[in-house]
Amino acid sequence: MPVRLGPAGIPLSCKGRTIVEGMDDIISLGLExxxxxxxxxxxxxxxxxxxxxxxxxxxxxxxxxxxGPYYSELLGNRVERGRSLTKIESTLQAAKxxxxxxxxxxxxxxxxMGRGQAANEQLANVxxxxxxxxxxxxxxxxxxYPVFPWLKDGTPSKIGIETSGRQELWGSLEEVLEVVNHVxxxxxxxxxxxxxxxxxxxxxxxxxxxxxxxxxxxTIGTKEFYCHFSGVEHRTGNAMHYTQIKKSDLxxxxxxxxxxxxxGWLDITLISDSPLLEHDxxxxxxxxxxxxxxxxxxxxxxxxxxxxxxxxxxxxxxxxARELEIASARTxxxxxxxxxxxxxxxxxxxxxxxxxxxxxxxxxxxKAKIKASKTKKAEAKVDDDVFDFDEDDEDLF
Numbered sequence: 059m060p061v062r063l064g065p066a067g068i069p070l071s072c073k074g075r076t077i078v079e080g081m082d083d084i085i086s087l088g089l090e091x092x093x094x095x096x097x098x099x100x101x102x103x104x105x106x107x108x109x110x111x112x113x114x115x116x117x118x119x120x121x122x123x124x125x126g127p128y129y130s131e132l133l134g135n136r137v138e139r140g141r142s143l144t145k146i147e148s149t150l151q152a153a154k155x156x157x158x159x160x161x162x163x164x165x166x167x168x169x170x171m172g173r174g175q176a177a178n179e180q181l182a183n184v185x186x187x188x189x190x191x192x193x194x195x196x197x198x199x200x201x202x203y204p205v206f207p208w209l210k211d212g213t214p215s216k217i218g219i220e221t222s223g224r225q226e227l228w229g230s231l232e233e234v235l236e237v238v239n240h241v242x243x244x245x246x247x248x249x250x251x252x253x254x255x256x257x258x259x260x261x262x263x264x265x266x267x268x269x270x271x272x273x274x275x276x277t278i279g280t281k282e283f284y285c286h287f288s289g290v291e292h293r294t295g296n297a298m299h300y301t302q303i304k305k306s307d308l309x310x311x312x313x314x315x316x317x318x319x320x321x322g323w324l325d326i327t328l329i330s331d332s333p334l335l336e337h338d339x340x341x342x343x344x345x346x347x348x349x350x351x352x353x354x355x356x357x358x359x360x361x362x363x364x365x366x367x368x369x370x371x372x373x374x375x376x377x378x379a380r381e382l383e384i385a386s387a388r389t390x391x392x393x394x395x396x397x398x399x400x401x402x403x404x405x406x407x408x409x410x411x412x413x414x415x416x417x418x419x420x421x422x423x424x425k426a427k428i429k430a431s432k433t434k435k436a437e438a439k440v441d442d443d444v445f446d447f448d449e450d451d452e453d454l455f
Contacts, residue, residue: 061317062121062327063343064091065335066286077111077156081120089339091121093329094156096149108155109205115157116208121327123284124149124158124215130166132184133177133228139184142166146188153215154195157208160284160327161192162218162247165228177228182240189217189243217244218284223252223297230256231270235277246274248285251300251331254308255292261308264316271316271324281325287313287342288331302334303341310345318349 068080069087077094084092094111115122126149131138146163153161163185171177196214203210219238222229231246231253238244253270254261261267274280289306291298303310317324332338363374363381370377 060325061346062090063330063339064089064093064121064328065330065339066093066125067095067335068092069336070334071336076107078107078114081111081114084336085118085120087336087340088343089336091123091327091329093123093125093160093162094152094158095125096127096152105152105155108152112156112206112208122156122158123160123162123327123329124153124156126161126163128164130164131169132165132181133167133169133171143184143188147191150188150192150195150215153192154206154209157206157212158215160218160245160247161215162220162284163188164220164222167226168228173228173233178233178236181228182237185217185219185237185244186241189241192217192243214243217241218247219244220247220286221249221252221256223249223255223290223292225256225295231273235274239278245280245282245284246278248274248283249331250285250313251288251290251306251308252286252297255290255297256295258295259292259307262312264312264319267313267316268320271321281323283324283326284329285326286329286331288333288338300331300333302332303338310342311349314342314345314349317346318353 064084068075068077069083072080072083074080081092084090094108111122114120127142127145130142130146132142134142149161149163152158165181168177171180192214196209196212200210219234220229221231221234229252231248234246238246248270250261261270271283274283287303287310288308289301289303290308291301291306317326328339328342330336330339330342334341360374363377366372366377367374
């Protein structure tokens, strides 16, 4: 069950802002991957740091990935498609330079074509062309193998088609799977926040994740998954913006539970899209470890019950039922004790202070002291004060 986690971009805590420095910080955190963000255009001067990142990734077996331009019009007219493919070309060149395992791309708006088979067929043709172009770039010049050693025996980057989070954008899970199923060299990029938003908050339990992964496996027959995860604010089936995981109705615990309990067959890369980047990536890692710990505790309890059953002649189910009874009795006793302590404390607080004075009379005492204090202050004022300040006035700010 390989699970690799990392941020979508250079960590927020990284003092330097180069990809190599970001990789160093990610590795020091115990994470294993990152997704380089080339969401607009790539300036030529960036390729030096991309090559350095590729060399480091090749030496350390660190998984590099890359995200293409956010805004694409692959379902537009010829001019719009050409403009989008020009931007994607830069991403493909950068992917070769950093030895990226996945290249994540968007399709864009439905446009005039709308939903349906025609749109899926056009995108299948477009992505098939992109896959061919990746192979051309990867093997176009053997003379550069000494500089890019990973090109000689490596596998070209896989084109990842990302699920979208808005109704007007092509990219429902079913649409993505249909295109991927017809284009070799492509993989689905399961953006959980987008799937959750488009499904009006559909990803809530471990069973929901089981159904999603089973659908993907049955449709395209894969055990390798590339996923994005973040908290998300959504409305009417549309993602509004990413949030940190703890502030969203999309919880990570059910996915962690599924990965540990049912996901032994998964080979999964999880990229944190959260505004907190590496912090939420670490949060996801901690939740997976917590789920593993719970699994070990449960198995230990089951082993102990079977051992006791063999020694006492009772069934494991009877022993479990007895343990639940004892736990319930302890919970009730603890609750009763807390209630008694609260009642005793409340009774103590209602007693009158001083020498048996009634509570109302005691309550009047502070007021009397305050009044006397004000009287003394008034008497202590000097006659030649220019400004008459009341010391009890509250600050206006």
